[in-house]
Amino acid sequence: MRDTGMGAGLGGESLLFLTDEQLRQGIEAMFFAYRGFTADPDRILADLAYGRAHHRAVHFINRAPGTTVNNLLNILGVTKQSLNRVLRTLIADGLVESRVGQHDKRERHLFLTEDGHALEQKLSDAQRARMRTAFREAGPDAVGGFRRVLEAMMDPEMRRAYARLKENGA
């Protein structure tokens, strides 16, 4: 609603001066884009009686095989009760395997089974396809900016988790 009173003209963003309108557009872009981001996996999951929570679990177990329940908890930012419900169904359905730790027998290390890998592939194929299209459409320079802004938007703790996973995969 508010006009800052100066320099909202040029489509470019001035370095120091961010209008509320520019910020609001960023907010709405996040909202609408996130919907697109989850749309394709959501469609696949709906047919399988799974939800987004299952997707997240499968994604990060694939990304860091052998991760412990506690570690996954920190990455996902949910309660153990909530994660447990999801994990239980995934294990019961034979998509995830839980192995007692060798060094520390209290820990459970999580792995995808063959079926689990198949689902992960299916889900991430869909999501990567959209990401690839978006990256291509926007161009290589935009991709760098995209990632820099997102990284700056994370809570510090999540930024660390993100960085750790990046090294993991690189």
Next chain:
Amino acid sequence: MRDTGMGAGLGGESLLFLTDEQLRQGIEAMFFAYRGFTADPDRILADLAYGRAHHRAVHFINRAPGTTVNNLLNILGVTKQSLNRVLRTLIADGLVESRVGQHDKRERHLFLTEDGHALEQKLSDAQRARMRTAFREAGPDAVGGFRRVLEAMMDPEMRRAYARLKENGA
């Protein structure tokens, strides 16, 4: 995991060649960043017995005052029953006013009350503050790229809704 074998040096990504690893990092960046994106308003809402759905409704009613329920439905992408529950509490609590349409009496036009505006301000102040910090940290070039990628990630219908709102506010 995979190196493209070429020109990965300069922060830029090669145009044609997007590795699965690059795409996966984009996916994880979206996931972690969205958590940060919603964290501040969520904290405020928790104290008020409201949720994210209330925030979204208030945001878009503020953005397009007098909008109809149906219009809001399309923007939010939920069922009318789901939106109605949220709207009902907001109206009961005196944050939103619903006026019967003059031209078409089936329609309800939605407006924020004074209290509604106050809440909207509080929520969007928090969210804009984070967005502003992220934009400043990432720099003006990054902001353009950020928006271009997000726009390319939206479903076409949402891209249109986003564009319409942009004109609305400009």
Next chain:
DNA sequence: TTGGAATGTCAACAACACTGACGTAAGCTG
């Protein structure tokens, strides 16, 4: 004017998050 489409409301249910409390097994420390 009558039937269908559009708009919005109420009721019931499912998914998934949360808190709180408790139990068990295993590791650690004095």
Next chain:
DNA sequence: CAGCTTACGTCAGTGTTGTTGACATTCCAA
């Protein structure tokens, strides 16, 4: 060894948010 802590699982209860189904009102067009 005894006692504390950690890691994990589970039961019970609650709240938000999504869904479908049924229904009332209003508009419009045959």
